[in-house]
Amino acid sequence: MAESVLLQSQPRATSGTHEARRMRKQGLIPAVIYGHKEATVSVSVAKDDLYRIVRHGTRVVDLQTDGRTETALIRDVQWDHLGHDIMHVDFARVAKDERIKVEIRVELRGTAPGVTAGGLLDQPIHSLVVECLAVAVPESIRVPIAELQIGQAIHVKDLKLPEGVTTAVDPDAIVVQVQAPKAEAEATPPTAEQAEPEVIGRKEKEEEGAEE
Numbered sequence: 001m002a003e004s005v006l007l008q009s010q011p012r013a014t015s016g017t018h019e020a021r022r023m024r025k026q027g028l029i030p031a032v033i034y035g036h037k038e039a040t041v042s043v044s045v046a047k048d049d050l051y052r053i054v055r056h057g058t059r060v061v062d063l064q065t066d067g068r069t070e071t072a073l074i075r076d077v078q079w080d081h082l083g084h085d086i087m088h089v090d091f092a093r094v095a096k097d098e099r100i101k102v103e104i105r106v107e108l109r110g111t112a113p114g115v116t117a118g119g120l121l122d123q124p125i126h127s128l129v130v131e132c133l134a135v136a137v138p139e140s141i142r143v144p145i146a147e148l149q150i151g152q153a154i155h156v157k158d159l160k161l162p163e164g165v166t167t168a169v170d171p172d173a174i175v176v177q178v179q180a181p182k183a184e185a186e187a188t189p190p191t192a193e194q195a196e197p198e199v200i201g202r203k204e205k206e207e208e209g210a211e212e
Contacts, residue, residue, distance in 0.1 A: 005053060006069075007061040009033075009043040020088070029086050033063060033072060035093035041065070050086060057139035059102065063091055071096055073134060094134035101131050104138055106175060110146035114178030119150040123176045125169075128156070132165040143175060153177035 034040040063072045072091035157171035
């Protein structure tokens with residue numbers, strides 16, 4: 001489970017594209033805190049601190065602003081069009097004993113022997129919406145595939161979710177499977193007519209010769 005970590009933030013009074021660009025040049029990322037029927041607050045967080053938290057898969061932070069600490073879920077991270085730089089982040093207030101719904105990535109572990117044998121790995125589900133305590137959000141849903149053979153599949157009902165974590169996704173939905181390789185179409189044996197294509201004029205000559 002991902003544990004909450006302390007993240008410092010600073011209030012910001014101004015907004016807009018120009019201000020956000022200026023902040024990012026200073027190593028700060030614009031953000032907002034909302035939820036629990038409290039006012040939405042605009043803040044900024046240090047770029048390096050935020051990147052470290054995101055890279056480690058942390059989802060819940062103890063956000064400290066002006067001496068006040070709030071438990072918050074990293075609800076949304078907005079990246080640039082290349083997916084390299086964080087442009088903005090949304091924090092949603094949560095209570096430590098609150099159950100929340102959050103989308104978690106599915107992480108395949110191991111190598112499927114069916115793939116080694118020539119099968120094709122197909123993963124229809126790359127993330128899963130789960131419900132759990134706000135302070136017990138898993139970093140990922142790990143799915144071992146080291147025993148997956150050709151023609152076999154792992155369904156949602158087969159997943160071993162961490163204690164206290166549930167999902168409402170269709171239990172029969174396929175998470176990952178190994179499909180048989182597509183067989184090449186067998187060549188159709190030529191018929192007698194196809195074996196020796198008729199040449200225009202041959203039949204007429206053969207008939208003339210028979211008459212002679």
